[in-house]
Amino acid sequence: MAVACAVTATLLPLAQHRAVPDGTVTDRSIRAPAAAGADRPRQSPAGDCKDPEASLRPSGASGPAVERIKKRAYLIAGVDQNSFRWGYRNPATGDLEGFDIDLARAMARDILGPEGRVVFRAIPTNQRIPALEQRKVDLIVRTMTINCERIKQVAFSTAYFEAGQQVLVPRGSPITAFNSTLRGKRVCTAAGSTGESELRKQSHGAAVTTVPNQLDCLVRLQLGQADAVITDNALAAGQAAQDPSVKLVGEPFTREPYGVAMNLADEDLVRRVNNVLEDYRKGGDDSGWMTAYKRWLEADLDGITGPPAPKYKD
Template sequence: MFVRRMRASLRGWGGVGAMAVGCALALAFVLLLPLTQSRGEGGQGEGLGGPGLATGSPAKADDCTDSRAQDETWSPSGADGSTIDAIKARTGAKRKLIVGVDQNSYRWGYRNPNTSDAELEGFDIDLVHRIAQDILGDPDAVQFKAIPTSQRIPAIQDGRVDMVVRTMTINCDRLKDVAFSAPYFKTGQQVLAPKSSSITGYNGTLAHKKICTAAGSTAYAKLDADRKSGKLVASADISTTVPNQLDCLVRLQLGEVDAVVTDGALAASQAAQDPTVELKGAAFTTEYYGVAMKKGATDLVRRVNQILVEYRADGWQASYDKWLSATLGADSGASKPPAPQYLRTS
């Protein structure tokens, strides 16, 4: 009955009901079954995690600092290697790039219900198509798999996907488990709360408030570390974690939590959908999104970095204008990552 009432109030993607319905679908299907989509026939990937993968030296994270983690990647190269060869060796309907994405983050990776096949759209999805075009010669040669926030790294390590393009922050802890491209977006953690809330930002107004974060997210790691160090008020309750970040918004809408902490870029899109919530205060971290890949797949990382060099020059701004300017502003300067550095040599 609750879902039917919320459906009745749905007006495109602009209402609270859309978010609740989207979350319900995610909980019912996405977390249990891998989603496959291409604009043709989908199929399970071949060669993932198999002998075709490159066996280069893994990234060393021992000397990594989070302020420079985005630079811990390899220099660009357009050359193929054993990882890319394995992807290209897939045949027939299986000759696709297999990519972990989100399907519930508005304007990043989400299903547009106004299209005939509820196609995946957004800023991250544009980048995936560009990568597929370069590697396989076809922007639609993609098998999308919906990956919860908490499963991004396991999906790469288990060989379920070739890469994850899902608003994934580069940091030192993650570099111990996966390899990253150079950054393609700059953001920071912010607080999202009802407009009527007394919360004013990441400060003492969070005392005795219930805060929701996604399991395995940099938001939870930051809150946990800050509470231990005394930077976050001790009475703030950070025990509510969910598999997908969008689930936090639904809990906020239902009154089960008082605030959400997530990347400002994502929070801005959520605030645009729900007129009852808003960002509270400025970003209190600086973070960079990167494409995550398997450790040892150095040729694939180098190839993606080469693609990003070209994409930043031709494609990035058009995608920003299309998907993000309405929520983050026409000036994309604050969202552009700095000129990439390539510190990895082995």
């Protein structure tokens, strides 16, 4: 990953930032959501969702959003810092690492060149869409599922990974899957996640608790404050790798295509990201999709032969 390492990175919490004379970036406290009539993206019409994974066709051209990033001289990427293998802080080095981190670096290299700077913002699950709407980040690379509800609020790239919701439990648990064995049990999921949406549709009689980040659910499981966690199996596999006292049970009960999310107004950035993904899928250099998969995910999610094929709008 020699090329990837050339990109300078900084981690910031989700907060307002300002540039100072030496080029560094500092933070202020998070602002309240934008008021009605403020700079908010247009909403897609309800009820017109047929294939949410179909994205804008790729282009290497620069438009207003890409030029804004170039003028600023750094890309702001919303990521996770708590998901092992995907976006997490390496305790040995203090650096952010993972599959999503590598992908964000690839975006920065394409827009700003090999020495381009990327600023990472750690964002809770339920703040991903507000962060884009309030323009606190340029894009979100954070195991974010593309679905019909979300494309009304944000724009997505083509899918770069496919996962599914599954149940994580302590070893020896009587829970066997996303089924009636959850009745009367305490189930934890991240607020604003697909897991929360599925539990709203069908809780199987469980008592549901939501938390800001899915890793908080693992902590509750470890402390005996929850009996099961509902989350993407791609994330849960990493949690099971961290803690061998927990395991996945049953089969995935949803299909979760992950995409890079952007502000609805930034169509040129969506096309640019899709252009990057076209090359990334080919894996023609040391930072391609298969290289990243083998480095970060294969140990816990083996048997995957390649990324999902892109879908484009007609």
